[in-house]
Amino acid sequence: MELLEVKNLRKSFGDLQVLKDISMNVGEGQVVSILGPSGSGKSTLLRCISMLETADGGSIVYCGKTGFTEKDGTAVYADKAELKEIKSYFSLVFQNFNLFPHYSVIKNITDAPIHVMKRSKDEVMKEAEVLLKKMGLADKGNYYPYQLSGGQQQRVAIARALAMKPKMLFFDEPTSALDPELTAEILKVLKELAAEKMTMLIVTHEIDFARSVSDHVVFMDGGVIVEQGKPQDVIDNPSNDRTRAFLKKLEQ
Amino acid sequence: MKNIFMRIAAAGLAAAAALTMLTACTAGSEEEERTTFSVGFDAEFPPYGYQDENGEYVGFDLSLAEEVCKRRGWELKKQPIDWNSKDMELKTGAIDCIWNGFTINGRENDYTWSTPYVDNSQVAIVRKDSGITELSDLSGKTVAVQTDSSALAAFEGDDATDENRALAESFKELQQVGDYNSAFLNLQSGAVDAVCMDIGVANYEIAARGDEFIMLDERISSEEYGVGFLRGNTELRDEVQETLIEMLDDGTFASIAEEWGLSDSVCLSADDTVTDTAKKEDVSFGKKLANISGRLVKGVGASLAIFLLTLIFSLPLGLLVAFGRMSKFKPLSALVKLYISIVRGTPLMLQLLVVFFGPNFLFGINTSASYRFYAVIIGFTLNYAAYFAEIYRSGIQAVPKGQYEACQILGYSKSQQFFRIVFPQMIKNIIPAIANEVITLVKDTSLAFAISYTEMFTLAKQVAASEATIMPLFIAGVFYYVFNFIVAFIMERIEKKLSYFR
Ligand SMILES: Nc1ncnc2c1ncn2[C@@H]1O[C@H](COP(=O)(O)OP(=O)(O)OP(=O)(O)O)[C@@H](O)[C@H]1O
Numbered sequence: 001m002e003l004l005e006v007k008n009l010r011k012s013f014g015d016l017q018v019l020k021d022i023s024m025n026v027g028e029g030q031v032v033s034i035l036g037p038s039g040s041g042k043s044t045l046l047r048c049i050s051m052l053e054t055a056d057g058g059s060i061v062y063c064g065k066t067g068f069t070e071k072d073g074t075a076v077y078a079d080k081a082e083l084k085e086i087k088s089y090f091s092l093v094f095q096n097f098n099l100f101p102h103y104s105v106i107k108n109i110t111d112a113p114i115h116v117m118k119r120s121k122d123e124v125m126k127e128a129e130v131l132l133k134k135m136g137l138a139d140k141g142n143y144y145p146y147q148l149s150g151g152q153q154q155r156v157a158i159a160r161a162l163a164m165k166p167k168m169l170f171f172d173e174p175t176s177a178l179d180p181e182l183t184a185e186i187l188k189v190l191k192e193l194a195a196e197k198m199t200m201l202i203v204t205h206e207i208d209f210a211r212s213v214s215d216h217v218v219f220m221d222g223g224v225i226v227e228q229g230k231p232q233d234v235i236d237n238p239s240n241d242r243t244r245a246f247l248k249k250l251e252q
Numbered sequence: 253m254k255n256i257f258m259r260i261a262a263a264g265l266a267a268a269a270a271l272t273m274l275t276a277c278t279a280g281s282e283e284e285e286r287t288t289f290s291v292g293f294d295a296e297f298p299p300y301g302y303q304d305e306n307g308e309y310v311g312f313d314l315s316l317a318e319e320v321c322k323r324r325g326w327e328l329k330k331q332p333i334d335w336n337s338k339d340m341e342l343k344t345g346a347i348d349c350i351w352n353g354f355t356i357n358g359r360e361n362d363y364t365w366s367t368p369y370v371d372n373s374q375v376a377i378v379r380k381d382s383g384i385t386e387l388s389d390l391s392g393k394t395v396a397v398q399t400d401s402s403a404l405a406a407f408e409g410d411d412a413t414d415e416n417r418a419l420a421e422s423f424k425e426l427q428q429v430g431d432y433n434s435a436f437l438n439l440q441s442g443a444v445d446a447v448c449m450d451i452g453v454a455n456y457e458i459a460a461r462g463d464e465f466i467m468l469d470e471r472i473s474s475e476e477y478g479v480g481f482l483r484g485n486t487e488l489r490d491e492v493q494e495t496l497i498e499m500l501d502d503g504t505f506a507s508i509a510e511e512w513g514l515s516d517s518v519c520l521s522a523d524d525t526v527t528d529t530a531k532k533e534d535v536s537f538g539k540k541l542a543n544i545s546g547r548l549v550k551g552v553g554a555s556l557a558i559f560l561l562t563l564i565f566s567l568p569l570g571l572l573v574a575f576g577r578m579s580k581f582k583p584l585s586a587l588v589k590l591y592i593s594i595v596r597g598t599p600l601m602l603q604l605l606v607v608f609f610g611p612n613f614l615f616g617i618n619t620s621a622s623y624r625f626y627a628v629i630i631g632f633t634l635n636y637a638a639y640f641a642e643i644y645r646s647g648i649q650a651v652p653k654g655q656y657e658a659c660q661i662l663g664y665s666k667s668q669q670f671f672r673i674v675f676p677q678m679i680k681n682i683i684p685a686i687a688n689e690v691i692t693l694v695k696d697t698s699l700a701f702a703i704s705y706t707e708m709f710t711l712a713k714q715v716a717a718s719e720a721t722i723m724p725l726f727i728a729g730v731f732y733y734v735f736n737f738i739v740a741f742i743m744e745r746i747e748k749k750l751s752y753f754r
């Protein structure tokens with residue numbers, strides 16, 4: 001079953017068309033990686049999917065519910081209640097974490113489940129403890145974000161996203177702000193999540209990671225999907241010159 | 253750290269004191285060959301001394317002084333002074349005399365006087381339509397007098413008659429105002445029911461302001477004007493006195509009096525002889541300090557009230573203003589922007605005057621006496637809300653965009669986003685700027701004097717005037733310093749409390 005169906009997505013900033021006719025799917029339990037050079041529109045794609053940006057045209061269906069479709073050349077979004085429902089299906093992990101600096105680790109994780117989802121505090125706290133343990137941060141619950149390393153902060157951010165119990169998780173370069181050792185920490189967490197069949201859409205520059213974890217790889221350049229398919233095909237046997245050039249550059 | 257500040261403050265005070273002494277000495281030693289004669293006067297006291305439409309200082313007293321100088325070969329310096337500081341001016345030698353419709357009665361021992369040259373009486377002016385016809389009608393009414401004026405002395409001074417004391421007791425309030433112009437604005441607006449003043453001034457004001465006002469026939473007191481010199485300066489007094497009599501003899505005095513329409517009140521006579529009853533009585537320093545402090549306490553409460561009420565109203569109002577300023581609804585944000593720019597671009601003192609007198613001038617509303625306090629609070633609140641709004645706005649804009657996006661992804665509502673995430677970070681961002689404003693507010697409370705609201709500083713000036721000492725001003729200074737010290741301490745604590753996150 002497809003949890004995410006993107007069709008003919010378009011997005012411009014002023015005169016600059018950043019996304020031109022993007023179509024792609026993410027199936028339940030799948031890990032999909034998006035690769036591509038800087039400025040190719042990866043973040044913009046993820047932000048349109050996460051509804052941080054408003055699309056110009058095309059359509060996206062989330063778990064069978066239509067977020068927006070194109071009518072008369074513009075994107076028409078679902079009504080407020082439906083959008084609220086749709087937004088609960090996914091969560092996004094940012095490149096620079098965006099933790100709440102004035103909340104402790106545990107409060108960062110539990111605040112939204114308690115005050116947005118209106119779940120019972122005891123239950124949420126118990127789950128948060130479990131999540132922290134899973135992230136290897138069992139003793140850091142009362143720390144404030146500034147007291148943590150980048151890798152630890154990103155793990156808190158992932159725990160915060162998971163606490164909302166989304167059906168799928170989006171990541172925009174979750175390791176780009178981190179040193180190599182810290183990057184390994186996060187990739188390990190992502191691999192564990194993949195093993196648990198968490199549905200994930202990940203923008204990344206980590207080719208080895210993408211190859212070993214992804215079910216599906218999307219290569220973008222200049223606002224279009226140049227090629228997509230199994231990692232063995234796209235990464236190891238690219239059919240497109242631009243993909244080849246990009247991969248070659250990464251290897252150097 | 254704090255110790256250093258204290259030491260610097262102490263050094264500053266000492267330097268100021270030394271400077272004062274130095275100027276006093278220089279002034280004292282130039283007595284030998286007099287070339288100039290500087291006359292201190294209240295520039296808002298027509299027809300005795302005031303600024304005419306050309307910006308020149310003129311008046312009956314200044315004309316007399318001019319003639320005296322001409323005959324003596326002195327250069328006349330017309331020195332407008334703040335009436336509250338007249339004794340300080342005289343003591344430091346900044347002025348040689350006070351010549352300004354200056355009442356002798358009640359002050360016989362405080363100055364060395366010329367013989368009286370004007371006989372004046374204290375009278376009451378009321379609105380024509382007020383129905384007040386005699387002094388006893390003023391019972392239960394609000395009556396205004398100028399600070400440290402003869403009218404005030406007639407009601408409350410040491411030599412006030414029992415009759416006048418009882419009359420003053422029967423008033424709802426005896427209000428002190430800084431100048432006659434605001435007294436008449438108050439009278440016109442209904443904030444006061446009567447203004448008491450010298451008859452010469454009263455005649456002039458009624459002639460100048462039209463027939464809206466009338467003078468009661470009954471007199472509060474009779475009194476005489478003289479030229480006041482520093483106590484003991486008989487040498488200069490005798491010189492001036494001699495020339496005045498000379499002018500009386502050759503008719504110049506009478507013609508100047510006529511020129512100023514004061515022929516009816518002048519009383520200079522060659523037969524009067526000058527007397528000096530002035531003698532010093534010493535009160536112990538401690539007693540004086542206790543007395544002055546006691547009189548200032550009332551003002552402390554008033555200043556605190558302005559301070560606290562302004563904060564209570566302007567801090568939340570500022571947040572609303574900041575929202576208006578950041579509103580996507582253009583007309584609203586433009587309007588708020590205009591309000592902020594007007595408030596920040598004009599003096600607070602002016603804003604207070606507008607808030608207090610505006611309702612009467614613009615809409616003809618008669619303002620009650622209690623409106624004075626409300627006007628202070630409204631003026632301060634409107635002013636500070638604008639400043640706080642800009643601080644809030646900068647604090648909100650300093651919160652990174654990523655925080656808003658995280659909120660959006662986590663599903664926070666707009667109000668949750670603001671109160672749970674943005675607001676606490678904003679507060680941390682703005683505490684230093686807010687602390688600055690709050691400390692400024694402590695000092696700004698003294699501006700309430702602009703509409704004659706008697707807070708700490710106004711009271712200190714009044715006490716300084718009546719006691720002829722600068723001590724109340726020092727005490728006031730200490731009060732503001734300690735007040736600000738406490739404020740700074742509290743703000744520091746808040747800042748520390750918020751240092752748990754970065
Ligand atoms: N809010 C915006 N306004 C205007 N232009 C934008 C905006 N966001 C992105 N762009 C432009 O859109 C293009 C694609 O940006 P995007 O951030 O999606 O690229 P990216 O593939 O994520 O690159 P990177 O690998 O460097 O993160 C760039 O040319 C960028 O300058």
Ligand SMILES: [Mg+2]
Pocket residue numbers: 042043044172173
């Ligand atoms: Mg990007």
